[in-house]
Amino acid sequence: MLKGMPPENAGWSLVVPVKTLVAAKTRLTEAAGPHRAALAVAIACDTVEAALECGLVSRVVVVTGDPVAAGALSGVGARVVGDPEAGLNAALRRGAREALRLAPGEAVGALQADLPALRPAELARVLAAAAEFDQSFLPDAAEIGTTFYGVRPGREFTPGFGGRSRERHLGRGAKELCLAGVDSVRRDVDTPDDLRAALALGTGPRTAEVARLIVGA
Numbered sequence: 001m002l003k004g005m006p007p008e009n010a011g012w013s014l015v016v017p018v019k020t021l022v023a024a025k026t027r028l029t030e031a032a033g034p035h036r037a038a039l040a041v042a043i044a045c046d047t048v049e050a051a052l053e054c055g056l057v058s059r060v061v062v063v064t065g066d067p068v069a070a071g072a073l074s075g076v077g078a079r080v081v082g083d084p085e086a087g088l089n090a091a092l093r094r095g096a097r098e099a100l101r102l103a104p105g106e107a108v109g110a111l112q113a114d115l116p117a118l119r120p121a122e123l124a125r126v127l128a129a130a131a132e133f134d135q136s137f138l139p140d141a142a143e144i145g146t147t148f149y150g151v152r153p154g155r156e157f158t159p160g161f162g163g164r165s166r167e168r169h170l171g172r173g174a175k176e177l178c179l180a181g182v183d184s185v186r187r188d189v190d191t192p193d194d195l196r197a198a199l200a201l202g203t204g205p206r207t208a209e210v211a212r213l214i215v216g217a
């Protein structure tokens, strides 16, 4: 590589965790009724499809132990690996190992699976900003959790998702990305209000279709 030139491979491998569908999106149980599992799959597929449309994303590795989710997500272009069944961060580390096996020189990020309004151009802004730091993250819309955590090539991938993960990532020295105009990357969907907010931003087609079946969404 010539001095001063950007690295030849400036792409990102993104790891997306998808929990077993029977246990997924429980905060939407009442709102989604019999459509809860379909909604979880639709949201994850719209998220992954949009991520793969981002020019800075080389691949998406989905970690799941669920055969239905695995089939749907490989159908939209993700590489799927099994879940070690040791919690969310262990699943993310498993996905990161696969990403590094496939592309040792690439940056690795974790992206939540519940971003159905994700816009590829907004994700590109986040990834371009993240590339400036060894370790960084993007807080969720509520500023309590995290929707993206990433590391530059060669840096240790140590995600701290779960609960109040914004605080945890800050405490571990990850750089908080403070960017305007990336609402779609921060708009995670856990509750009926979140779903309404995502629909107002404009979701991918699968989420919109399932949401039409849910009264009040």
Ligand SMILES: Nc1nc2c(ncn2[C@@H]2O[C@H](COP(=O)(O)OP(=O)(O)OP(=O)(O)O)[C@@H](O)[C@H]2O)c(=O)[nH]1
Pocket: 017, 018, 019, 020, 023, 024, 025, 026, 027, 028, 063, 064, 065, 083, 085, 086, 087, 088, 091, 112, 113, 114, 190
């Ligand atoms: N592969 C994998 N993904 C997980 C695991 N735990 C959580 N996730 C995923 O991580 C993200 C955040 O998880 P949670 O907020 O705990 O679960 P959720 O299904 O989004 O919602 P709730 O059931 O309402 O808590 C979701 O995309 C989950 O699918 C796990 O053990 N393995």
Ligand SMILES: C=C(OP(=O)(O)O)C(=O)O
Pocket: 140, 144, 145, 146, 147, 160, 161, 162, 163, 164, 165, 166, 188, 190
């Ligand atoms: C797991 C997390 O998200 P949520 O519970 O909001 O899905 C997190 O933000 O770390």
